[in-house]
Amino acid sequence: MRDVFSSTPWYGGDYNPEQWPEQVWDDDVRLMNRAGVNLATVGVFSWSRLEPREGEYDFAWLDHVLDTLHAGEIRVDLATATASPPPWFSRTYPESLPVTADGTRLHPGSRQAYCPSSVAYRTAAARLVRALAERYGRHPALVLWHVNNEYGCHVARCWCDASADAFRQWLRDRYQDIDTLNEAWGTAFWSQRYDSFDEILPPRATPAAPNPTQHLDFDRFSSDELLACYLAEKRILREITPDIPVTTNFMGTFRGADYWKWAPHLDVISDDLYPDPADPDAARTAALARDLMRSLGRGRPWLLMEQSAGAVNWRPSNAPKAPGQMRALSYQAMARGADGILFFQWRQSRKGAEAFHSAMLPHSGTDTRIFREIEELGRELRGLGRVVGTTSTARAALVFDWDSWWAVEQRALPVQSNYLALVAPWHAALTEAGVLVDLVHGDEDLTGYSLVVAPSLFVATDAQIDALDTAARSGATVVVTAQSAILDETLAVRLGGYLGGLQQTLGVWIEEFAPLGGAWQRPGAIPVRDETTRPRTVALTGPVFPDGATGIEWSEVVRPHDAEVRARFTGGPLDGLPALTRRATGPGAAWYLATRLGADDLAVLAGALIEEAGLVTSPVHRGEAHGWVETVRRGDLTFVINHGTAPVDLDLPGVDLLTGHPAGGLRLDPQGVAVVAAA
Known part of the structure; x- marks a missing residue:
């Protein structure tokens, strides 16, 4: 297969010429050349232009666009255009429209108005993809196929009847027989026992909390259904153009799809990321997403498919990027493995729902700060060919697990948690100390890392537990935090003190949970430093925290049986009980933290762990x-x-x-x- 990357970093963005008259297109290419653009993503939302009526195609305009870009020495990432079905499709196949958990059918008029399980949608999408591949598979400008767009961004779950049928088939494949499913789901509770798969529905709106394992399986199924849509298109592209790489654009730390399962099917990992310029933690949370992309590709270079040149248009208040901020965040992506820096979009739209979303070429034209910064970055990237293809080596790992994410945010738990609020602060503490971090699923070989952190691995498989134990016994410093290994993959509680086999690794067991209340609940946030809602707290003291520390949100009654206590709770009902423990494991060590720490206290603990693991870095x-x-x-x-x-x-x-x-x-x-x- 052809290598997607060239001798210099890719630079460019989404190009939507169908929004503009043809006389603008030549000017676009001229200005792209001026800005240093060498890659354009074309056709993402052009289905209605490509197929104005069912089975009738209009490719003449796209022929012109690709030929014009090629003449300007600009390569093309050609989209399959299946992210937004045209009006005729929804009118002809109304059953393809998605349905929410409460039974509301969503209507066309925006984008992504399709059910991933719809046979009509998949059939129409496959037909369009085949037509595109047959027409443009040998076009000299084509270097990459771009399947769909941001799978699950607006419809990550559908609860319609077609989805129900597909969910039942997914369950048959997973469990084989209904008794196995009943055992896995614990349906003896609340009289939920099923006599056949035909009785099962998606977890639609219910009077009380739904079955937790049914809910988790529906999350898994929904991710797999979106992946099936991607794979169906990829199979056609691979059949017709076996030498052209295929990708789709991820969305950073996106809850809706398990990217560990998706990543092996992408020839190059691609990401869309829009840090909030007004968020003081924007660079920190962006670093987490960049490291995730590098890790999903197992260290291979990846592609920043979309970012904004300035402000977006979909937040309640849309701050512009400060002078230099776009450049700084672009280089952050490159530092953490990207070999291409692209934007949404090239020319700012005059009409439509994203008319006020910034672009490389703003409404006000070339005599603007944004375009000058775009030109400057383009000039610089042309001189950085030596970066392309290089990789990084991380000696620290952070376990990032979608099953735990989905499960720890369900209802009817000891505390309502925000998974990213439990994980992101650890990544921030390590990266601010100058430590490069790989994200891992946790069941792979971890013995090459000096430091492994498993924050709130709420759903832990035996394979993950074994991998953490092996890493500790092989010389790594392993850290496990509260709310870990409480459940197995069927959401069955690990009895006898929770933690499962990690009890032996850590030298502790858990008698009781003691949530502190006031958990962070800002939807969609990835907080890493300052809490806007102050929870009740508990004090800690011990050798690791010479000035004391404060636990927030969560605490536990920890019973050590073979571990040294490094900090204790002080005051309150847990006074004197262990808050932080360490157990030597031969050349390694296994730590357990029974609470959540604020940023400053976490930095102190991270510093001690980094030093123990031999990862101390020098200031630059x-x-x-x-x-x-x-x-x-x-x-x-x-x-x-x-x-x-x-x-x-x-x-x-x-x-x-x-x-x-x-x-x-x-x-x-x-x-x-x-x-x-x-x-």
Whole structure:
């Protein structure tokens, strides 16, 4: 198969010429050349233009577009256009429209108005994909196929009758017989026993909390149904164009689809990410998503398919990116493995639902800050060919698990949790210390890592438990936090003190949960530092926290049987009980944290763990940063990005490839970037 990446980083974005008259197209290519664009994503939302009536195709305009781009030496990531069915389709096949859990059928008039299980949708999509592949598979501009767009962004779940039929078949394949399903789901509770698969429905709106395992299986099924749509299109593309790589665009830390199951089916991992410029933690949460993309590809370079040049249009208030912020976040993606920096979109729309979403070429034209920054980044990327294809080596791992995410946010639990609020702070603490982190599913071989953190692995399989135990016994420092290994993959409680086999690894068992209340519940947030709603707290003290520490949201009654206590709760009903333990495991160690820590206290603990694991890093700058100075090693280059509010002076040997100046003593202003090659 052809390598998707070229000798220089890809640069460009979504190009939607169908929104504009043809006389604009030549000007687009001229300005793309001026900006350094070398890759355009074409056709994402063009189904109604490509197939104006069922079975009738109009390719003449797309022929012109691809030929014009090719003449301008701009390569094409051609979309299959199946993300938004045209009006004729919904009118002809109204049963294909998605249905919510309460029975509301959603209507056309925006995008993604289809049920992933709809036979009519899949048939029409396959027909369009085949026509596109047969017509453009040999076009010289084509370097990548772009299947659909942001699967599940608006319809991650559908509860219609077609989905119910597909769910029942998925369950038959998974459990084989109804008795096995009844056992797995625990249907003896609340008189839920099924006599046949035909009795089962998706977890639609119910009087009380639905069956937890049914709910989790529906999450799994829904992710698999979306994946089946992708695979159906990919099979056609692979049949007709076996040498053209195929991708679809992920959406960072997206709850709706288990990307661990998707990733092996993408020839190149692609991501859409829109950090909020007004969020002081934007760069921190973006770093988590970038590391996830690199990890999903097992270290291979990936493609930033979409980001914004400035403001988006879908938040209640849409702040623009500060001067230099777009550039800084672009280099963050490259530092963490991206070989392409793309945007939504090239030319800002004049009409439609995204008319106020920023673009590389804004409404106000080329004499604008945004376009000047776009030109500057394009010039710089043309000189960074040595980055392409290089990789990074991480010695720390963070377990990230969709089953735990889905399960820990269900109803009828000891506390209503936000999974990302439990995981993201650990990633932030390690990355702010200069440690590169791989995200892992947790059941692979972890023995190559010096530090492994499993935060709130609520649903833990035996394979994950065994992998954590093996890593600890092989010399790694392994950290497990509260709300871990409470359930197995069927959501059966691990009896006798929870934790399962991790009881032996950690040297502790759990007698009782003691939630503290006030959990973070801001929907969609990925908080890593300051809580806006202060929960009740509990104090901690011990050798790891010489100045004391504060536990928030959660605490537990921990009973050590073969572990050293490193911190205890002080005051309240848990006074004197263990809050942090450590058990030596030969050359390694296994730690257990029985609460959640705020950012400052977590930084103290992370520092101790990093030192124990031998991952202490040296600072690369002098002076007070007033914020995070991000440092990432990729290949033989060191990326330094100042996310702080004050300038910093670099203390790093080598030459900055962006300026050609020696890196030692180089001043980076806020949002400043250096890409340093060793001397």
